[in-house]
Amino acid sequence: MDTPKRTITKAVIWNLIGLATMAIVGLIATGSLAVGGAMALVNAALGLSMYFVYERIWNRVSWGRNV
Known part of the structure; x- marks a missing residue:
């Protein structure tokens, strides 16, 4: 599961x-x-x-993850 900090970093880079x-x-x-x-x-x-x-919504979905 991604942390909020990782999610925002990914979002910022993608948006740049x-x-x-x-x-x-x-x-x-x-x-x-x-x-x-x-x-x-x-x-x-x-x-x-x-x-x-x-991204935050998908972090709550367990479908498709290898646990």
Whole structure:
């Protein structure tokens, strides 16, 4: 079972990857670094929150674990 600290660390790293990806996609789609960056920040904030909740819920599910 992951600790909350491990879960948040994983979530932050994953969201940094997503932030960079979304900023590039936003830049390509809009031609604006400011708009692309804003889109990326909103996406990262929502993604971080949802990923943390998702991981904490799955930590309570024993299905599929080798005990």
